[in-house]
Amino acid sequence: MKLGPMRIGTPDALVIGLAAFACAAASLSAHQTVVVQPGNRQPSAQQPPAPQPPPTGAAAARPPVPRSPQVDQAAHDRGRALWAIDCVGCHGAQARGSDTGPNIIRSETVNFDRSAPQAGSVLGPFLKAGHPTQSKKPSASFTDAEIADLANFLRARVNDTMRGSAIFTVGDIVTGDAKAGASYFNGAGGCAGCHTASDRSLAGIATRIGTPVDLQQRFLFPNTGRAGRGGRGRGGAPPGGPAGAPAPAAPAVDRNAITVAIAAPNSAPLSGVLVEESDFYVTLRDADGTVHTVRRGPGTRVTKTNPLQAHIDLLDRITDAQIHDVVAYLETLK
Amino acid sequence: MRALVTAGWCVLVSAALLAQTPASAPRPSPNAPNGLTAAQIEKPTPDSWPTYNGDYSGRRFSTLTKITAANVKNLSLSWLYDLPSPGVIKGTPLLVDGKLYFTTPNNAYATDARTGQELWHYTFARSRGGINIGNRGVAILGDSVYFTTTDCNLVALDIKTGTEKWAKEFCSLEMMYYGSVAPVVVKDKLILGPSGDDLDVPAYLEARSPANGDLIWRWYVTPQKAGDPGLDTWPNLDMAKHGGGMTWQPITYDPALNRIYVTTGNPQPVVAFKNREGANLYTASIVALDADTGKMVWHFQASPHDTHDWDATQAAVLFDGTVDGQPRKLLAQASRNGHFFVLDRTTGKAIVSSDYAKTNWSLGYDKKGEPIPNPQKQPQVAGALVTPNQGGATNWYPPSFSPQTGLFYVNVTRAFSVWYIYDASDNPMGWGGTDRGGYSEQPELKAIDYKTGKVRWAIPRYGGNSGILTTAGNVLFNAAAGGIGAYNATTGEALWNARVGGTVTNGPITYELDGMQYVVAGAGSRLVAFVLN
Numbered sequence: 001m002k003l004g005p006m007r008i009g010t011p012d013a014l015v016i017g018l019a020a021f022a023c024a025a026a027s028l029s030a031h032q033t034v035v036v037q038p039g040n041r042q043p044s045a046q047q048p049p050a051p052q053p054p055p056t057g058a059a060a061a062r063p064p065v066p067r068s069p070q071v072d073q074a075a076h077d078r079g080r081a082l083w084a085i086d087c088v089g090c091h092g093a094q095a096r097g098s099d100t101g102p103n104i105i106r107s108e109t110v111n112f113d114r115s116a117p118q119a120g121s122v123l124g125p126f127l128k129a130g131h132p133t134q135s136k137k138p139s140a141s142f143t144d145a146e147i148a149d150l151a152n153f154l155r156a157r158v159n160d161t162m163r164g165s166a167i168f169t170v171g172d173i174v175t176g177d178a179k180a181g182a183s184y185f186n187g188a189g190g191c192a193g194c195h196t197a198s199d200r201s202l203a204g205i206a207t208r209i210g211t212p213v214d215l216q217q218r219f220l221f222p223n224t225g226r227a228g229r230g231g232r233g234r235g236g237a238p239p240g241g242p243a244g245a246p247a248p249a250a251p252a253v254d255r256n257a258i259t260v261a262i263a264a265p266n267s268a269p270l271s272g273v274l275v276e277e278s279d280f281y282v283t284l285r286d287a288d289g290t291v292h293t294v295r296r297g298p299g300t301r302v303t304k305t306n307p308l309q310a311h312i313d314l315l316d317r318i319t320d321a322q323i324h325d326v327v328a329y330l331e332t333l334k
Numbered sequence: 335m336r337a338l339v340t341a342g343w344c345v346l347v348s349a350a351l352l353a354q355t356p357a358s359a360p361r362p363s364p365n366a367p368n369g370l371t372a373a374q375i376e377k378p379t380p381d382s383w384p385t386y387n388g389d390y391s392g393r394r395f396s397t398l399t400k401i402t403a404a405n406v407k408n409l410s411l412s413w414l415y416d417l418p419s420p421g422v423i424k425g426t427p428l429l430v431d432g433k434l435y436f437t438t439p440n441n442a443y444a445t446d447a448r449t450g451q452e453l454w455h456y457t458f459a460r461s462r463g464g465i466n467i468g469n470r471g472v473a474i475l476g477d478s479v480y481f482t483t484t485d486c487n488l489v490a491l492d493i494k495t496g497t498e499k500w501a502k503e504f505c506s507l508e509m510m511y512y513g514s515v516a517p518v519v520v521k522d523k524l525i526l527g528p529s530g531d532d533l534d535v536p537a538y539l540e541a542r543s544p545a546n547g548d549l550i551w552r553w554y555v556t557p558q559k560a561g562d563p564g565l566d567t568w569p570n571l572d573m574a575k576h577g578g579g580m581t582w583q584p585i586t587y588d589p590a591l592n593r594i595y596v597t598t599g600n601p602q603p604v605v606a607f608k609n610r611e612g613a614n615l616y617t618a619s620i621v622a623l624d625a626d627t628g629k630m631v632w633h634f635q636a637s638p639h640d641t642h643d644w645d646a647t648q649a650a651v652l653f654d655g656t657v658d659g660q661p662r663k664l665l666a667q668a669s670r671n672g673h674f675f676v677l678d679r680t681t682g683k684a685i686v687s688s689d690y691a692k693t694n695w696s697l698g699y700d701k702k703g704e705p706i707p708n709p710q711k712q713p714q715v716a717g718a719l720v721t722p723n724q725g726g727a728t729n730w731y732p733p734s735f736s737p738q739t740g741l742f743y744v745n746v747t748r749a750f751s752v753w754y755i756y757d758a759s760d761n762p763m764g765w766g767g768t769d770r771g772g773y774s775e776q777p778e779l780k781a782i783d784y785k786t787g788k789v790r791w792a793i794p795r796y797g798g799n800s801g802i803l804t805t806a807g808n809v810l811f812n813a814a815a816g817g818i819g820a821y822n823a824t825t826g827e828a829l830w831n832a833r834v835g836g837t838v839t840n841g842p843i844t845y846e847l848d849g850m851q852y853v854v855a856g857a858g859s860r861l862v863a864f865v866l867n
Contacts, residue, residue: 173754
């Protein structure tokens with residue numbers, strides 16, 4: 001059975017559903033309104049956008065604000081040297097303040113400067129107006145170049161706090177007890193039941209998976225990032241979940257794929273890899289590669305099997321200490 | 335060949351619809367010439383959806399009964415409108431005088447509610463930046479349409495032409511705020527707040543003039559000066575002043591009590607928490623404000639000292655119910671942190687606290703009914719396994735409450751992730767950490783009994799996360815696989831699905847025009863309307 005428009009709604013809704021899909025498909029390429037309603041029987045051509053008033057006032061002159069503005073690294077490094085001489089004592093190494101001076105990471109002067117096309121264009125007038133310095137140098141005597149250097153240093157300090165910044169990385173996570181981890185692995189965790197020397201072997205896992213954090217993530221969420229499902233980052237959507245995504249291309253043997261068995265009255269039982277579920281239908285790919293879509297009816301029994309269920313079951317019972325112990329143990333399997 | 339076949343279906347069904355649908359002439363506008371009034375927003379008629387939630391209550395319950403659980407399977411496509419450029423419709427359309435008004439970031443659209451034909455499309459072309467994650471829609475008063483832009487402008491448009499009347503900055507893009515909320519008209523004011531959680535800046539809710547956008551009042555979510563209430567829940571004034579708590583979502587409002595119910599976002603810094611010991615009021619809270627002055631009347635904190643980005647900005651849904659035999663004015667929220675609360679909306683006192691998704695981060699409730707966070711489940715350098723994940727047990731998608739069934743409906747995701755501290759210093763800023771990876775159980779639609787907080791039933795949800803609509807026809811509309819579905823509001827039984835090219839991405843609405851009940855939902859860049867044959 002083909003995928004796509006054949007799997008729609010209840011039988012009563014089938015024709016209309018087909019039409020909805022078909023009309024939708026027909027309208028995909030054109031930016032237009034599709035109308036199936038009296039009073040407006042022709043699809044309307046797209047209206048030209050309403051004329052926009054010319055930008056007026058101050059807003060017109062104000063430039064775009066990048067989320068993470070560029071930092072001139074050489075200027076930043078010069079700025080850091082100036083910072084060490086005249087600013088660090090009060091505002092701290094990260095510009096986050098000290099007992100004697102405020103945190104300026106969230107100040108308007110720093111952030112309006114950070115948002116301006118020209119580094120230093122807001123900080124400059126602020127310093128020219130007079131501000132205490134560590135060396136007692138009059139702040140008005142900073143040159144434009146020095147102000148730009150300081151501004152670049154401050155841009156980087158704000159950027160540091162942003163998601164996606166270079167310092168937004170995992171610290172040392174191998175804090176557990178490898179011995180306790182081995183004991184959990186072979187005992188309460190139940191891991192050794194599946195991971196043996198000859199099957200699903202973890203020999204060399206710490207080499208195969210480059211970083212401890214990736215190892216930790218993989219052990220807790222082995223399906224995350226796998227092709228065709230669960231690869232949506234956080235949350236790892238289950239098959240047929242939020243995306244309602246089409247089936248991935250027929251894979252080679254995937255021993256971790258979720259399988260489904262369907263038993264229905266007066267029908268031969270079916271089983272295979274789960275492709276998609278909806279309120280009314282279940283779609284699977286059998287061992288021959290044939291895709292079957294089965295309507296859920298009275299008496300239809302759908303049994304799903306996730307080969308990774310043992311990992312999923314851990315989530316509700318493993319403690320953070322046990323997680324860290326297991327990672328410490330797995331890290332020994334070079 | 336395939337294209338020919340599908341085109342043929344279009345013609346066939348068009349013809350079928352033409353045969354079955356009564357012809358109609360456009361009605362004279364009841365609101366001409368001065369447009370929509372505040373009184374009409376307060377008591378909306380079934381041929382309108384004049385404010386974000388349809389009415390001020392946030393219930394997203396329609397009294398329309400043409401579509402019922404028995405006949406909803408006969409719903410069929412009325413029209414489709416595709417955006418002229420890529421975008422995702424996350425906002426709820428407003429319906430006034432037979433016309434729909436909706437948005438995507440920096441864009442507003444008007445279409446005919448009977449045909450989907452575009453009437454105008456406005457682009458705020460001079461946006462200076464901000465985050466394009468979504469826009470919740472417009473507010474309408476008189477002959478003006480209002481929406482917020484990503485670069486912090488509140489824009490007023492002429493409702494007939496989409497021509498810009500004025501734009502006024504209501505937050506600072508330089509301070510990393512942005513606009514995404516749908517303003518809500520309350521009497522003679524527009525109520526709105528800013529979005530953003532990158533820089534540690536204070537959140538607020540504002541009342542502004544519909545005439546020119548001037549500020550009327552502003553309520554800050556966190557203490558801004560010595561003596562402000564809640565300051566004792568922060569280590570110092572500096573942290574409180576920069577404590578975040580964005581007002582991401584449209585407010586609800588009780589005209590009889592003259593109170594606005596605002597829900598607030600997570601505290602800042604978001605994940606690394608070392609420098610903000612305490613409950614961090616009034617972040618992650620439900621707060622009642624006097625609608626005229628913006629003064630706080632009461633608060634309830636859904637996530638004391640949140641460390642997981644769990645905004646409590648889910649709708650504060652208002653309804654009247656009976657508790658222990660007594661009639662009560664209630665407020666309910668299914669919060670992002672997995673807990674469900676029913677409060678007395680006069681006093682803010684909790685009546686029910688329960689978990690609607692099994693969580694692992696709290697240790698029961700305190701005497702106020704607020705969850706007690708388990709310190710062990712705060713983010714750690716080596717990682718803490720937590721459920722829900724950052725996305726939450728639910729998120730911004732509007733829930734629904736049906737007074738017919740007494741059930742509160744919410745789309746639920748039970749997912750795990752691991753929370754890491756990246757900035758282990760004593761004075762982290764911004765985020766300082768995040769969660770990674772995860773596993774999600776089968777997402778569900780749950781129906782919660784407001785009297786007990788217990789989940790009456792749950793069904794698998796095969797569509798994406800979306801808003802929910804319930805009607806007096808005992809029907810619930812929600813996302814379904816590849817589109818939209820209808821369910822029996824009493825039992826959860828699936829009644830109807832239609833694929834519309836993508837799963838629903840906003841809160842569906844319903845209205846009646848010319849004796850026909852429409853259901854309209856956004857699905858990605860498409861607005862789709864169904865009607866009963």
